[in-house]
Every structure is written in structure tokens, then in C-alpha cells.
Amino acid sequence: MDQLSGGEALLRALHDEGVEIIFGYPGGAVLHIYDAIFNQDKVEHILVRHEQAATHAADGYARGTGKPGVVLVTSGPGATNAITGIATAYMDSIPMVVISGQVESRMIGTDGFQETDMVGVSRPIVKHSFMVQDAAEIPRIVKKAFHIATTGRPGPVVIDIPKDVTDPKTKFDYEYPADIKMRSYTVPAKGHSGQIKKAVDVLMAAKRPMIYAGGGVIQGEGSPLLTELTRKLGFPITNTLMGLGAYPASDKQFLGMLGMHGTYEANMSMHYCDVLLAIGVRFDDRVTNSDVSKFCPDATILHVDIDPASISKTVAADVPIVGSVTSVLEEMLSQIASSKQKVDQKSLKVWWDQIEQWREKDSLAVTPSTDGTIKPQEVIQAVFEITKGDAYVSSDVGQHQMFAAQYYGFDKPRRWINSGGLGTMGFGFPAAMGIQLAFPYAVSVCITGEGSFQMNLQELATCMQYKLPVKIVCLNNRALGMVKQWQDMQYGGRYSHSTYEESLPDFVKLAEAYGHVGIRIEDKSELDAKLREAFSLTDKLVFIDVLVDPEEHVYPMAIKGGAMKDMILSKSERT
Amino acid sequence: MRRIISILMENEPGALSRVVGLFSQRNYNIDSLTVAPTEDKSLSRLTLTTSGDERRIEQITKHLNKLIDVVKLVDLTEGAHIERELMLIKVKASGAQRGEVKRTTDIFRGQIVDLTNSVFSIQLTGTSDKLDAFITALGENVVLEVARTGVSGISRGEKILSL
Numbered sequence: 001m002d003q004l005s006g007g008e009a010l011l012r013a014l015h016d017e018g019v020e021i022i023f024g025y026p027g028g029a030v031l032h033i034y035d036a037i038f039n040q041d042k043v044e045h046i047l048v049r050h051e052q053a054a055t056h057a058a059d060g061y062a063r064g065t066g067k068p069g070v071v072l073v074t075s076g077p078g079a080t081n082a083i084t085g086i087a088t089a090y091m092d093s094i095p096m097v098v099i100s101g102q103v104e105s106r107m108i109g110t111d112g113f114q115e116t117d118m119v120g121v122s123r124p125i126v127k128h129s130f131m132v133q134d135a136a137e138i139p140r141i142v143k144k145a146f147h148i149a150t151t152g153r154p155g156p157v158v159i160d161i162p163k164d165v166t167d168p169k170t171k172f173d174y175e176y177p178a179d180i181k182m183r184s185y186t187v188p189a190k191g192h193s194g195q196i197k198k199a200v201d202v203l204m205a206a207k208r209p210m211i212y213a214g215g216g217v218i219q220g221e222g223s224p225l226l227t228e229l230t231r232k233l234g235f236p237i238t239n240t241l242m243g244l245g246a247y248p249a250s251d252k253q254f255l256g257m258l259g260m261h262g263t264y265e266a267n268m269s270m271h272y273c274d275v276l277l278a279i280g281v282r283f284d285d286r287v288t289n290s291d292v293s294k295f296c297p298d299a300t301i302l303h304v305d306i307d308p309a310s311i312s313k314t315v316a317a318d319v320p321i322v323g324s325v326t327s328v329l330e331e332m333l334s335q336i337a338s339s340k341q342k343v344d345q346k347s348l349k350v351w352w353d354q355i356e357q358w359r360e361k362d363s364l365a366v367t368p369s370t371d372g373t374i375k376p377q378e379v380i381q382a383v384f385e386i387t388k389g390d391a392y393v394s395s396d397v398g399q400h401q402m403f404a405a406q407y408y409g410f411d412k413p414r415r416w417i418n419s420g421g422l423g424t425m426g427f428g429f430p431a432a433m434g435i436q437l438a439f440p441y442a443v444s445v446c447i448t449g450e451g452s453f454q455m456n457l458q459e460l461a462t463c464m465q466y467k468l469p470v471k472i473v474c475l476n477n478r479a480l481g482m483v484k485q486w487q488d489m490q491y492g493g494r495y496s497h498s499t500y501e502e503s504l505p506d507f508v509k510l511a512e513a514y515g516h517v518g519i520r521i522e523d524k525s526e527l528d529a530k531l532r533e534a535f536s537l538t539d540k541l542v543f544i545d546v547l548v549d550p551e552e553h554v555y556p557m558a559i560k561g562g563a564m565k566d567m568i569l570s571k572s573e574r575t
Numbered sequence: 576m577r578r579i580i581s582i583l584m585e586n587e588p589g590a591l592s593r594v595v596g597l598f599s600q601r602n603y604n605i606d607s608l609t610v611a612p613t614e615d616k617s618l619s620r621l622t623l624t625t626s627g628d629e630r631r632i633e634q635i636t637k638h639l640n641k642l643i644d645v646v647k648l649v650d651l652t653e654g655a656h657i658e659r660e661l662m663l664i665k666v667k668a669s670g671a672q673r674g675e676v677k678r679t680t681d682i683f684r685g686q687i688v689d690l691t692n693s694v695f696s697i698q699l700t701g702t703s704d705k706l707d708a709f710i711t712a713l714g715e716n717v718v719l720e721v722a723r724t725g726v727s728g729i730s731r732g733e734k735i736l737s738l
Contacts, residue, residue, distance in 0.1 A: 313634060
């Protein structure tokens with residue numbers, strides 16, 4: 001048994017937990033830990049330029065790999081800077097462990113230098129948190145933290161460590177627990193067979209079925225089983241913003257994303273379905289629209305989720321099933337295989353005929369300009385072509401995020417990395433760094449806007465230090481596009497603080513100043529060639545500043561207070 | 576509808592703040608709250624009263640159950656139960672008032688636990704309704720100070736809340 005200090009034990013425990021990479025920023029309260037990092041070579045540390053970026057990078061890493069993201073920050077401002085990233089991970093149920101330094105135990109509560117009550121400040125946005133009192137607790141607490149962060153409905157866990165606990169002079173016998181049992185935390189077991197049977201009966205009797213699958217399917221590694229089930233049943237399926245890639249977008253049974261900016265056919269099918277199989281979703285208000293009483297009026301709702309608190313939270317479920325998506329889908333498939341009932345093919349055919357009519361409306365059709373102006377949608381389509389639809393695509397938040405979600409068809413899970421729940425501008429670029437570190441040879445694209453990008457652009461330096469060839473595609477419309485769109489639609493075109501006058505930087509020069517490559521694209525005629533050139537620079541970070549049509553809106557768009565069938569389809573057409 | 580929820584939770588620092596924080600975070604209300612260690616030193620028992628329709632109470636219990644420090648909980652109002660609250664109340668008591676207050680205290684089976692020439696301190700145990708009724712019976716102009724513990728409760732019969 002090795003005698004280790006708290007700092008050494010922390011690093012050893014991370015290694016024993018299988019952690020290969022951590023994202024962090026040093027400071028006074030974590031200097032003992034940083035010295036322990038210096039003295040080992042098992043866990044790689046990535047020095048970011050802002051703690052918020054550390055959390056987003058770890059988050060991107062977690063979303064891409066399915067493994068927990070790990071963050072190390074100092075006390076006070078280091079800890080508070082991490083808060084936005086923790087909240088982002090919490091809202092999207094991303095496994096993350098955030099280790100924050102704290103002032104020495106004897107100083108806690110004295111308003112010491114760089115003291116913040118991190119456990120208190122983070123409480124509403126973590127799955128759980130720990131304050132380490134004694135170095136010898138570190139192995140068990142680390143084990144518990146990873147167990148809680150990664151099981152059940154995943155989420156961020158904070159470990160706050162006072163500086164004296166990591167003192168190199170205080171050593172203890174280190175032993176990493178092989179297993180952990182917590183009487184107050186149990187992971188939901190398999191779904192209830194009786195409930196699954198009920199659900200299967202309802203599915204078999206459906207005349208207008210619909211499958212609505214979300215981020216839980218991706219988190220729970222349920223995509224292959226969901227795809228198998230959907231194909232076996234022949235039912236239409238839609239994915240949420242968080243669920244894109246859970247079912248292959250190129251498949252004919254896929255109706256596109258649903259919700260506020262969902263496709264016409266997905267939203268219409270939701271509204272008129274008679275049976276809704278909801279898997280790994282939480283009936284978010286961006287899906288249901290604001291008035292849930294108008295949501296899926298004719299549907300019997302089957303809701304599968306690992307978190308019982310998600311079920312019947314906003315929309316009451318007729319058949320609730322609590323369990324992991326894989327266990328529930330497996331049992332559904334086996335029950336269907338042995339069931340005497342068969343899908344009502346005649347009704348299903350009538351339903352599909354209706355859906356095909358809705359599909360013909362082609363709600364995502366893009367009208368190209370005649371004067372060389374680049375439509376933002378065309379940029380996403382071009383990126384899709386050039387990357388053969390196989391890139392890891394992160395995004396920030398706003399119009400560009402919706403365009404990316406609508407026009408980059410994701411065929412695989414864990415390829416679409418975006419802040420769906422919290423809607424965090426500044427998320428995309430550091431997340432793309434996390435992806436690039438996880439998959440050094442993959443294409444990691446960040447679709448951003450000139451607004452969002454400026455919220456974490458300091459990470460251009462991190463990308464230089466670690467040679468991360470992220471491709472940043474900036475849909476530059478010289479405005480906070482989504483804000484401006486709402487101001488167009490609801491505020492009489494009064495652009496209150498959604499434009500920057502003449503203050504935008506020269507992004508090409510900015511990229512160059514950090515030692516990267518910058519490319520500007522202004523005319524449609526050069527879009528394809530210049531994008532190809534950018535993506536051909538496989539070992540370089542390239543910032544691609546694409547000047548797009550500033551007048552473009554994201555459509556379809558849900559009509560506030562309406563049902564899912566109520567949409568604005570273009571500047572001149574409504575349902 | 577009024578509910579009494581009893582929770583067994585880890586006797587850890589911060590556990591109470593997680594429970595209380597959940598209520599404010601999700602816009603649920605707490606009418607009363609009482610917490611103390613149990614016979615098992617590693618566990619605290621917290622009892623709170625809240626109100627809401629079925630759906631809201633279901634969400635409250637689900638979210639409480641999700642808290643890592645919460646080991647087990649029961650909605651006592653779902654079944655037959657005993658609820659008690661203790662009140663210490665200081666009232667004006669001089670001259671003819673003294674007899675009147677004493678009689679009222681006896682009727683409610685309270686005890687005068689301290690007195691001066693002009694003041695009685697009375698201890699009273701019972702349901703919250705009974706304590707309210709006692710205050711009403713005394714009359715507002717008599718009452719000087721009220722300290723109530725909040726509701727504690729236990730199921731009737733053999734049903735127990737333990738690990």
C-alpha cells in the first residue's frame with residue numbers, strides 16, 4: 001500500500017478511475033494538486049484559458065466519448081467561472097466531475113482570499129457534491145463521484161477540496177475501492193415488464209403511431225436498439241435537438257427534428273398521432289410549445305425514461321416506464337417478437353400516405369439568392385457534403401445552431417454536440433476542443449456565429465498550444481441573429497442591442513494573431529472551393545468567416561401558445 | 576391539499592440545505608420543517624409539511640428521492656398517522672386573567688411551565704389545528720410570544736419508516 005498525500009491520491013484515484021485527460025486552470029488553492037500533476041504522467045492535463053472553457057471542453061469530451069469529463073479549477077473565481085459549464089452539463093445530463101480547490105479548512109467561512117462556498121453556489125446545478133474533510137477520504141469520494149456522475153441519469157458532480165487536505169506533508173495509506181455501495185443511491189433497474197407489456201399492446205393497436213426519441217437514447221447508448229425497434233415496427237420517428245443522431249437522419253422513416261424549429265412533417269405527425277412512444281425525452285417546452293394542454297391531443301403517451309421525476313412532469317404519461325433505454329428497448333423487442341399481435345399495416349399505410357403529403361411541403365427548402373449572397377443553410381449543406389456527413393459537429397447557440405441541427409443530417413449518435421437545455425453561447429468552440437482531444441484524427445467542426453464565438457475566443461490559444469486542428473465555421477450575419485429574428489417577429493423590427501455597429505473584429509487577422517489560419521468567404525461562388533481548402537488543412541485550426549445573409553430567419557417556427565401543428569413556415573406562410 | 580412528508584437522510588453536512596434548496600428551486604412551498612438525529616446516528620429524520628395537488632406532491636417526492644442524501648421517505652398523509660407539534664407560548668396573565676388563562680390551558684391539556692407576576696409560559700402539544708385553536712381561544716391581545724416546533728409525525732399501526 002502506497003503512502004500518498006491528498007494531492008497525489010487525487011491523481012492516482014483519477015487514474016484508477018480510468019481518467020486519461022483533465023481540463024483545468026491552476027491557482028493558489030490547487031497548487032499542491034498541480035504539483036502532483038507535474039510528478040506523474042498517467043493523467044494528461046489540458047491548460048485552457050478560462051475555467052468556463054474547461055467545463056465545456058470536458059463536456060464536449062463527455063458527449064463525444066460517453067466517458068465522464070473531468071475539470072480541475074481553483075477556489076473562488078476559478079470555481080465560479082466553472083458554474084456556467086456545470087449548469088450546461090446539468091441541463092443536458094452530461095457526466096462530469098468538477099474538482100474545485102477551496103481555501104484551507106481553518107479559513108472556511110472567514111471570507112478568505114479567493115473563498116467561495118462552491119458546494120453552496122453549485123448546489124442547484126449538480127447531481128451531487130462533496131466537500132473533502134480529510135485526505136484519507138479522497139479515494140472513496142472520487143469513486144462515489146464518478147459512480148454518481150455516470151450512472152442513472154448522468155450529471156455533474158462537484159468535489160470541493162480545501163488546500164490543507166492536499167498538503168504534500170500529510171500522507172496516508174492509499175487504496176482505491178473496487179466497488180462502492182451507497183444506501184441512499186440506487187440506479188433504477190430494468191423497466192417493469194408489466195408496463196412494457198402494456199406499452200407493446202398500445203403500440204400494436206396504434207393507427208397513427210409516432211416515436212419521439214431524445215438525448216436519453218444517446219446517453220444510454222440505445223441508438224442501435226431504437227433503430228432496430230423503429231425499423232421492425234415501420235413507424236415514423238423524430239428526434240429532439242438533443243437526440244439528433246439517435247436515429248439515422250438519412251433513413252426514410254426519419255421525419256427530422258421536432259419542436260420549435262422542427263420540420264413540418266415531424267410536428268404535424270406529433271400533433272395528429274394516436275400513440276406516442278417517447279423515449280429518453282423530457283417534453284421540454286421547446287418541443288411541446290408553451291401550452292401543454294394542446295400537445296398531442298389524441299395520443300396515448302408511452303414514456304420511457306431512467307429518471308422517474310421526468311415522467312409526468314409536464315405532460316402526463318398514460319404508460320410510464322422507468323428504466324434504462326437499453327433494458328426497456330431490449331424487452332420491448334423480445335415482447336414484440338413473441339407477441340401474437342401484429343402492427344396494423346393497413347392503418348399504418350394510410351398514416352404514412354398522410355405523412356408523405358406533409359413531407360412534400362419540403363419545409364426546409366432553401367431559396368438560393370441570385371446576387372451571390374450566401375444563405376446560412378447553404379453553408380451547413382456544403383459542410384455536410386465536404387465532411388461526408390461524418391464529422392463531429394459542435395455548435396454554439398442561436399440561428400446557426402438551429403441551421404446546423406436542421407441541415408446537417410446526423411446518422412450516428414454522439415456526433416452532434418450542442419447545449420440544448422441551458423442554451424449556452426460560448427459552448428461550441430471549447431466543446432470542439434474536447435472532441436478533438438478525444439478523437440485526434442477526426443474532423444471536429446464548430447458551427448458558430450460571430451456573437452457566440454466571441455464568448456470563448458480566448459481558447460484559440462489553447463488550440464495552438466495543443467495543436468488542435470478544429471474547423472470553426474462562423475455564420476457571420478453581423479448580428480445576434482436569433483435575438484434579431486424575434487425582434488423582427490415580435491418587436492416591430494426594433495433591434496435593441498442585437499447589432500454591434502462597426503465593432504466586429506477582423507476574424508481572419510484574429511485567427512492569424514493566434515498563429516492559426518483564417519479564411520473569409522463573401523460570395524457564394526467561392527463557398528465550396530474555400531470550404532474545401534479549409535478542410536484540406538487537416539493539421540491546422542482554420543477559422544472560416546462566412547458572411548451570410550443577415551435577413552435570414554429560422555423556419556419552421558412554432559407559433560407561441562399554439563399546438564405543435566401551428567407553425568410559421570416562412571416570412572409569408574403560416575399553417 | 577396539506578401533506579406531511581417524513582424523510583430519513585444521511586446525517587451529512589449540507590444535506591438539509593439540499594432539501595430546503597430543492598423546494599425554493601422548484602417553487603414548492605414548505606409550511607413547516609423539523610429535523611433531528613434518529614436512534615441511528617448516521618441518519619437524520621426530517622419532517623416537513625407542504626401543500627399541492629396530487630401531481631405536485633408526486634413531483635416533490637420524486638425530486639426528494641433523487642437527492643443523494645435522501646435515503647427513504649414517506650408521505651404520512653397517504654395513510655393513518657399521528658402528527659404532533661409542540662408549542663411554547665408566553666401570554667399576559669395578571670389579575671383575573673390568570674384564572675382564565677389557567678382554565679383555558681387545562682381545557683387544552685397544556686402545562687404552565689414558567690410564570691411571573693404578569694406572564695405565564697405554557698407548553699402545549701397536539702396537532703397544528705389544536706395549537707391554532709388554543710391561540711384563538713386565548714385571544715390575540717393576550718399572546719406575547721409563540722415558538723412552535725413544526726410538525727413531526729409517525730404512521731399508525733405497524734408501518735415503519737426505517738432502513
